[in-house]
Amino acid sequence: MVSTTSQAREVALSSRFPPIGRRGFGSPYTQENWNISNAGEYLNVANESVIVLVQIETREGVDNVKAIAEEDGIDGLFIGPYDLSISLGYPPPSPNPHYEVEKVIQRILRVAHEAGKKCAMYCTSGSQAAQRAAEGFDMISVTSDVGAMQAGLSAEFKAAMKA
Numbered sequence: 001m002v003s004t005t006s007q008a009r010e011v012a013l014s015s016r017f018p019p020i021g022r023r024g025f026g027s028p029y030t031q032e033n034w035n036i037s038n039a040g041e042y043l044n045v046a047n048e049s050v051i052v053l054v055q056i057e058t059r060e061g062v063d064n065v066k067a068i069a070e071e072d073g074i075d076g077l078f079i080g081p082y083d084l085s086i087s088l089g090y091p092p093p094s095p096n097p098h099y100e101v102e103k104v105i106q107r108i109l110r111v112a113h114e115a116g117k118k119c120a121m122y123c124t125s126g127s128q129a130a131q132r133a134a135e136g137f138d139m140i141s142v143t144s145d146v147g148a149m150q151a152g153l154s155a156e157f158k159a160a161m162k163a
Helices: 005-015 039-049 059-063 065-069 081-087 099-114 126-135 145-161
Strands: 053-055 076-079 118-121
Touching: 005 053, 005 065, 059 065, 059 099, 065 076, 065 099, 076 099, 081 099, 099 118
Parallel strands: 053 076, 076 118
Antiparallel strands: none
16 A cells, blocks of 8 residues: 555655666566566566556545656556545445545546556456446456455356256
């Protein structure tokens, strides 16, 4: 979770190699994994390819969202509605967030786009993801790994019970 511009700046700098960042080059993901034989080329490709999203999930983050979105090196904002709801004093979404939290979600989306950045959102179902896509979210999860396993197992158990 990122709540301040200084935290956002730290994330951005730690995500890219010098001269635009300060990420260490001794990464386990070497240039061979990118099918690049030259370390200098890997450095450029890696810096150009990384996408830095910061999670806005605290009241302080919401208060600072405009400045965070405008921070150099930040490519987008990510909203986790559960932590955001809880940090704002509302219960977790079940499945939809409290209307006051929804207003904050829409504000974060608007601020991201006004800053020319992407906005991502965690969703718990395909139908919820479709709704968020229609609202203009750029990146959306469809469910979690646990949610996908539960849905798959439930369908298989139902099929087995019919036998």
